[in-house]
Amino acid sequence: MSNISLYPLRFRPIFKRAIWGGRRFETVLGKRLPSGDDWSESWEISDHDADQSEVEFGPLAGATLNRLVAQRGEELLGRDHPQWRFPLLIKFLDGRQTLSLQVHPNDAQAAKLSPPDLGKTEVWVVLQAEPDSVIYAGLEPDVDRSQLEAAIRQGRCESCLHTIPAHRGDCVLVPAGTVHALGAGLLVAEIQQASDVTYRLFDWNRLGPDGKLRPLRIDQGLDMVDFRRGPIEPQTPQPTDRPSTTRLVQCDKFVLDRRTLDSPETIGGDRRCHVLMVCEGRVTVDGDPADAPLWEGGTMLLPASLGEVRLTPQPRAVVLDAYLP
DSSP: OTTSOOOOBOBOOEEEEEEEEESHHHHTTOOOOOSOSOEEEEEEEOEETTEEOBBOSSTTTTOBHHHHHHHHHHHHHGGGOOOSSOSEEEEEEEESSOOOEEEOOOHHHHHTSSSOOOOOOEEEEEEEEOTTOEEEEEEOTTOOHHHHHHHHHTTOOGGGEEEEEOOTTOEEEEOTTOOEEEOTTEEEEEEEESOOOOEEEEOTTOBOTTSSBOOOOHHHHHHHOOTTOOOOOOOOOEEOSSTTEEEEEEOSSOEEEEEEESSOEEEEOSSOOEEEEEEEEEEEETTOTTOSOEETTOEEEEOGGGOEEEEEEEEEEEEEEEEOO
């Protein structure tokens, strides 16, 4: 593999099922799904334990992302080499029903787990929202541990949660330690740290497929909540030095830009790898061995060693660009 030059990488998605999922990965994003109406997550780029993304096209087809990080890490990651795993996990989520109320640990808390893991700061970008869809993001002011715990154990917690209406294009950053949930009717792109540590605090008194309440991890989860953090509001896009590009997120875990392309542009050349997610339209990427446009719902990893890469919208595209700070 060492004698093969890196190129724009597409990966086979890893589909997950959950009671709250649907089929919009197929009906909206054009992915081919097996039968069933509960497809909840499409892991697009993953280097997390057994969930390994595999290259789909070109001479590296079949290679796992973990193998690329281990054997071609400097070319892949550039200035962010070395890493023990690819540090971001890229997903789409289909919330036909409301997701459970959750919290994720920060890096220090996750490092103490067995086995150790990364913390989980994440960001959602809304691709589709049904009327009256909401996002639960953080706690109302002055809600403390005893209040939240009492509300959860009494089977009611909405009064403790900050609720925001959700609309297409909204971007919500969820730092580790934040109580959160996606409401019903949302299809979102998610960029997060490469962790899968989740503590389910509340599940809306919903029964699982076995007719029983799904298990909760209330005590452990409450230990992870940052009660100093209050309500979370959608991000306010910030201008950049490119007229086509707005900055949605800049935090210590990742940067997320949104590019609205009406004409060809270049990306990269900053010794970083870049992850592209198409939110609208389609775009061709120079050097892509698939020799086909990347459509809405498509993702791609551009290795740092490629330098500047030309993107050509057909005729217009909206693309998320995620990279390490």
